[in-house]
Amino acid sequence: MSGDPIITMDRVSKEFGDVLAVDDMSMSIREGEFVTLLGPSGCGKSTALKMVAGFLPLTAGEIRITPPKGDAEHDLGFVFQEPTLMPWASVFDNVYLPLQLAGVRRGDGESRVRDALKEVGLSRFARSYPRQLSGGMKMRVSIARALVTRPRILLMDEPFAALDEMTRSKLNNDLIQLADFHGLTVVFVTHSVFESVYLSTRVIVMAARPGRLAADMRLDAPWPRGEDYRTSPEFTAEARRISETLKGTLHVDEIDH
Amino acid sequence: MHDGAGAPINVGHLRRARRERILSWVMPIVLLTVAVCLWEFLVRYHEIPKYLIPAPSLIAETLVRDFPSLMASSWFTVKLTFLSLALAIVGGVLLGALFALSRPVELSLFPFAVILQVTPVVAIAPLILIYVDSTFAALLICAWIVAFFPILTNTVVGLRSADHNLRDLFTMYRATPWQRLRYLLAPSALPYFMAALRVAGGLALIGAVVAEFVAGTAGQHTGLASRIIESSFRSEIPRMFAALFLVSLLGIVIFILTSWASHRVLGHWHESEIRGEH
Numbered sequence: 001m002s003g004d005p006i007i008t009m010d011r012v013s014k015e016f017g018d019v020l021a022v023d024d025m026s027m028s029i030r031e032g033e034f035v036t037l038l039g040p041s042g043c044g045k046s047t048a049l050k051m052v053a054g055f056l057p058l059t060a061g062e063i064r065i066t067p068p069k070g071d072a073e074h075d076l077g078f079v080f081q082e083p084t085l086m087p088w089a090s091v092f093d094n095v096y097l098p099l100q101l102a103g104v105r106r107g108d109g110e111s112r113v114r115d116a117l118k119e120v121g122l123s124r125f126a127r128s129y130p131r132q133l134s135g136g137m138k139m140r141v142s143i144a145r146a147l148v149t150r151p152r153i154l155l156m157d158e159p160f161a162a163l164d165e166m167t168r169s170k171l172n173n174d175l176i177q178l179a180d181f182h183g184l185t186v187v188f189v190t191h192s193v194f195e196s197v198y199l200s201t202r203v204i205v206m207a208a209r210p211g212r213l214a215a216d217m218r219l220d221a222p223w224p225r226g227e228d229y230r231t232s233p234e235f236t237a238e239a240r241r242i243s244e245t246l247k248g249t250l251h252v253d254e255i256d257h
Numbered sequence: 258m259h260d261g262a263g264a265p266i267n268v269g270h271l272r273r274a275r276r277e278r279i280l281s282w283v284m285p286i287v288l289l290t291v292a293v294c295l296w297e298f299l300v301r302y303h304e305i306p307k308y309l310i311p312a313p314s315l316i317a318e319t320l321v322r323d324f325p326s327l328m329a330s331s332w333f334t335v336k337l338t339f340l341s342l343a344l345a346i347v348g349g350v351l352l353g354a355l356f357a358l359s360r361p362v363e364l365s366l367f368p369f370a371v372i373l374q375v376t377p378v379v380a381i382a383p384l385i386l387i388y389v390d391s392t393f394a395a396l397l398i399c400a401w402i403v404a405f406f407p408i409l410t411n412t413v414v415g416l417r418s419a420d421h422n423l424r425d426l427f428t429m430y431r432a433t434p435w436q437r438l439r440y441l442l443a444p445s446a447l448p449y450f451m452a453a454l455r456v457a458g459g460l461a462l463i464g465a466v467v468a469e470f471v472a473g474t475a476g477q478h479t480g481l482a483s484r485i486i487e488s489s490f491r492s493e494i495p496r497m498f499a500a501l502f503l504v505s506l507l508g509i510v511i512f513i514l515t516s517w518a519s520h521r522v523l524g525h526w527h528e529s530e531i532r533g534e535h
Contacts, residue, residue: 055425069318074430084422088526100440101430125366 003031005066006153006185007052007062011062012045016232022209024063027204031152034179034186034223036196038242040177040250044211045189046157048107051079052187055156065153080157083138085111085130085145091117095144101147104251116144119178130206136167136249140174154179156188160172160195173227180224193246197239198230205242205250214249217242311495316502319495327484331503332478336467337393338507341400342461346454349405353412363413374406381469394476396468403464404457406474411453415446448527451519458511468502475490481507 007029014022022044029035037045050056052063053076065075085094095116099109117123120140130138139159146154160168176199179186190196196203201223207214221234229235293313299305300312304516307315320327356363382399389395419441427437469482479501488496523530 052424053429055428076429078386078426080422082422085440086423086444088447097426097440101427101436102309131526131528150484168463219311228508229267 005200006030006031007066007187009048010062010064011051012048012051012063013059014044014051014056014211015059022051023210023212025211025213027216029185029187031185033202034176034188034200036188036190036200037205038190038193038196038203038246039207039211039214040191041248042211043057043206043208045206048206048210049155049157051190052076064122074102074149075151075153077154079139079142079154079159081141081145081158081161083119083130085138085141091122091128091133091141094130094141097145098149101157112148112150113152115143116148117141119147119181120144120174124188134167135163136171139171140161141188141214143175143178150182151235152185154184154186156186157190158191159188162194162255166181168195169227169230174216175199176224176245193239193243197235197242198225203242205245205249215245217245260278269468294465306380310491311498315495316498319499320502322497325482327499328366328480330481330484330500331507333478334469334482334504335399335507336460337396337465337469337480338462338511341397341465342404342458344397345404345408345457345461348401349408349457350412350450353409354416354438356409356413357416370409372407373402378403379467379471379525382468386425390474396472396480399471400461400464401485403467404461407453407456407460408450411449414445416442418449419445446506448523448529451515451522453530455512455515455519458515459508462504462508462511465491 004182005028009025009027011023012025013020025044025048037048039045048057051058053067070240075126086097089097092113094107095113096109099112114123114126117126120143120146122137122140125133125137125141130141133141142159160171163171172195175186178184186198186200188199197219201218203215203217204213205217206214219238221229221238283320297313300310311319338497354504356367380398380400382395385398386392386395389398423441425435427441432440465480466482468484469480473486481504484500485497485504488494488500
């Protein structure tokens with residue numbers, strides 16, 4: 001199901017003052033892949049993602065995103081660790097924002113906002129305000145906002161880290177379905193081995209000090225996956241394999257974390 | 258797909274909230290009435306002369322008798338206060354936006370704003386009265402200086418308080434500077450601005466009254482402060498109280514108006530205006 005390269009990182013480095021956050025990182029992500037960036041805190045996985053999004057300038061190297069097909073207002077969708085909603089705006093207006101900034105009139109964008117809300121199961125909450133929603137629902141709004149422009153690439157920065165286990169696994173399942181339905185290319189940052197094994201078709205393990213690419217591993221289990229995969233022997237075996245790779249990259253003082 | 262529906266409505270909780278709302282009105286009114294009655298009673302019982310402490314009934318009588326002159330003065334003070342507040346809002350917000358957008362502008366102009374703020378208005382007022390021909394304009398400048406500063410500083414802080422991730426998102430979606438201001442920076446600054454407005458409303462009145470005190474009673478078209486000074490010279494103590502009452506009343510009206518405005522603007526989303534719903 002993977003196609004042409006859609007994101008290419010070519011010898012990318014990022015320094016914050018004296019600290020080398022990302023060191024000489026190269027990789028190519030193909031269309032339709034679900035890639036997780038996995039690693040301990042401080043390994044530069046979020047920094048790498050933010051450089052792809054264009055939030056951070058690169059110190060060296062180049063990131064290429066292949067030209068857009070032209071039918072979307074924007075090629076990228078981004079979901080932060082926090083829901084990052086505008087508290088003064090209703091759920092509808094929060095999801096409408098990317099269209100609004102692209103100059104789409106409210107009347108013209110309305111059906112697309114409704115579709116996006118429907119996809120994340122929040123149709124009934126269009127007129128609510130963020131403070132009235134639970135953490136999981138806020139995250140769903142954030143996902144709807146990222147998808148409303150019909151991007152080809154979805155970038156997610158530890159989006160479910162702050163949620164409880166039940167909400168998290170439900171959102172994992174919904175995310176797989178959304179990614180499959182829209183044929184999205186997803187780059188998902190996490191520090192959870194289980195989450196990366198469950199969600200993705202490819203895991204890029206990163207190591208810290210300096211932040212760098214340590215291993216690039218393919219997960220061959222059939223995708224899209226469902227709840228039964230979580231309890232299968234394959235899942236356990238893959239989790240062990242990734243876990244061992246990750247452990248090999250850790251510094252001695254990080255193992256107890 | 259939904260995680261968590263709305264919490265069931267707790268009837269007891271609602272009733273308690275309503276009772277509290279009523280109490281918050283009834284209690285101050287009851288207490289105020291008791292205090293006024295006690296005042297009236299003590300003045301009559303001890304036969305305190307009216308040139309020391311007049312009874313509330315006499316103050317009320319004075320209010321009615323001197324209604325035309327007191328109303329004209331009130332109108333003058335109201336005009337002065339609200340005009341200076343309006344100009345403070347315009348000046349504070351415009352300069353605040355300029356400061357927030359340009360660091361060099363802020364660094365070079367902020368010291369002047371601080372000097373204006375830390376110098377007591379009573380000390381500058383005589384100079385302003387000398388340099389500015391129109392007394393009303395001079396008083397307006399004094400009141401403006403006092404009310405302007407909190408709006409300026411809070412606007413600057415507010416415009417800078419926007420969430421960093423949201424800023425990144427606006428950058429990713431290629432928002433124009435105007436879109437960024439309209440949809441992100443201004444709403445983020447609003448809670449700070451409304452807090453400043455409540456402070457500045459009170460300060461504008463204080464500035465208007467203090468400046469008029471410094472100016473002294475000159476001319477017919479003067480405000481409540483002039484009525485107080487004038488009555489003091491003539492030892493008309495009840496009239497002093499009557500004018501004082503009107504100044505306080507004006508202060509209360511300003512407070513209620515600014516609080517109401519704040520609630521209208523922030524009530525549906527900002528924590529400061531949401532009372533114990535959870």
